[in-house]
Amino acid sequence: MxxxxxxxxxxxxxxxxxxxxxxxxxxxxxxxxxxxxxxxxxxxxxxxxxxxxxxxxxxxxxxxxxxxxxxxxxxxxxxxxxxxxxxxxxxxxxxxxxxxxxxxxxxxxxxxxxxxxxxxxxxxxxxxxxxxxxxxxxxxxxxxxxxxxxxxxxxxxxxxxxxxSEDESAPGLPQRGPAVTTDINPAGLVEALRRPGAVLLLGHGALRGAGLEAAGRVARATGAALVAQTTNPVVDRGAGRVTVERLPFAPDAARARLAGAPVIVLAGARAPVAFFAYPGKPGRLTAPGTTIIEYFAPECDAVAPLEALAEACGADGDTARNPAVLPGRPVGALDAAKLGALLARHLPEGTILVDEAMTNGVPIAAATAGAAPHRWCQNMGGSIGSGAPLATGCALAEPAAPVVSIIGDGSAMYTIQALWTQSREGLNVKTIILANRAYRILQAEVAKLDPARRTNAMDEMLRIDAPEMDFVAMAQGMGVPGIRVADCDGLDRALGRAFAEPGPALIEVTL
Incomplete structure (x- = not known):
């Protein structure tokens, strides 16, 4: 060979x-x-x-x-x-x-x-x-x-x-090294987690399946707050799933949330830090007096250590769960909260939802907390242009599952070619483009500057409305049916059609 x-x-x-x-x-x-x-x-x-x-x-x-x-x-x-x-x-x-x-x-x-x-x-x-x-x-x-x-x-x-060239070697055989484990005794964490204001910070595998269930039992037994790090590869969420608070992205809000925590136990999470440095502000999001204990690292299997911690806590009861409560049907012009409400009402059980909604992500996540059980994938590295490719890979991994990709219009243009592959492979991906015609997340950064440093050039460099991009035309040019909607009625109908038909579809939402 x-x-x-x-x-x-x-x-x-x-x-x-x-x-x-x-x-x-x-x-x-x-x-x-x-x-x-x-x-x-x-x-x-x-x-x-x-x-x-x-x-x-x-x-x-x-x-x-x-x-x-x-x-x-x-x-x-x-x-x-x-x-x-x-x-x-x-x-x-x-x-x-x-x-x-x-x-x-x-x-x-x-x-x-x-x-x-x-x-x-x-x-x-x-x-x-x-x-x-x-x-x-x-x-x-x-x-x-x-x-x-x-x-x-x-x-x-x-x-x-x-x-x-000819190669005389035989095909290689599977091999795998030992898994990484924690050497911390879970019994030593129980007293720390029972301190008022303590936080059990979850990441990676701790937000899925049996690991998440065990973490919920620990929180119920100790009174510790159950908080997810800001972004995670996959989170099991929706109606009936363990209720988990998400650490805010905005550094001031994150510092305020963690300010009163005497101890933070990291379970598959990293110690929280701000995405960026700001003049006169610390990069760490935890208060100086907070004790941080890493129970197990992000690469560890989460199930065994969390179940051991639940046993050490004497946790044998249930846990707080998201209620199966859907938002009311919104009307009128669309915003992120209304989009999230309509999506929650349509979301099929087992959906994989890829979140690159940027500034609109928080209200969409809040509105879908009680939707049918689903999986939520986030951008882990912060480099935009991940949404459409991530959704493509998710659909290739699990063809029977509906995949929804929610992407800001600026982010979408980095990897819009993914639509062509979705069409060629017949992938069941429903892409929702949030068209606010701006780099809104960067406009929020501008608002933090001294007004004397804000210029017209900054404003022009953060707008993407001239010329206005037509995502419906782009999708159709790559074989994906598309539609543009501007109000709740239009989005309600578009979601109903998209989920009723197999294969890829795109909905451009004017915000």
């Missing part, structure tokens, strides 16, 4: 069954090998940042890595933004990057670059397949690297001559 065939068979043998590809000349032998391996599904994307974001979404829902296929350093550079987000989400991704043939690199051809240096900014490991040997072992090791003990992006460089 040639090296490309060994890599493809190794991927499939290690449980990778999806390859999100934006290939180039150096990857032709890999594409040929994909065609001969029906167990590894190739999905074409039109821009690399869609491939990497979709791999992130796939990993979050499937719990295993997809492969990407990118072309040389510039292709990797195009995908780095969503690889950054995937790394922050601890999403396993096998990031395959084609390279020049090893003898060609020294010629400094136009596409030559330091791919390894680029990859290492987002990768838990960076490996290279050498011509004629070791393709199976390197591929299997990359898959294992992506899965832990700290999951993330494992980059595998595949030079063209390594792909086309």
């Amino acid at each position: 040639i090296g490309a065939e060994v890599v493809v068979r190794s991927l499939h043998g290690c449980g990778v069954d999806l390859c999100l590809a934006n290939p180039g000349t150096s990857e032709m032998h890999f594409l040929s090998a994909l065609g001969a391996a029906p167990g590894l599904r190739p999905v074409l994307v039109l821009q690399e940042n869609v491939a990497t974001g979709a791999a992130d979404g796939y990993a979050r829902i499937a719990g295993r890595p997809a492969a990407t296929l990118l072309h040389l350093g510039p292709g990797l550079a195009n995908g780095l933004s969503n690889l950054h987000n995937a790394a922050r989400a601890l999403s396993p991704v096998v990031n395959i990057v084609g390279d020049h043939a090893t003898g060609h690199r020294r010629l400094d051809a136009p596409l030559t670059s330091d791919i390894r240096a680029l990859a290492e900014t987002v990768s838990v490991s960076t490996r290279c397949v050498m011509p004629g040997r070791g393709a199976g072992a390197e591929t299997a090791a990359a898959v294992a690297d992506s899965l832990g003990p700290v999951p993330g992006v494992a980059t595998l460089l595949l030079p063209a001559d390594a792909a086309w």
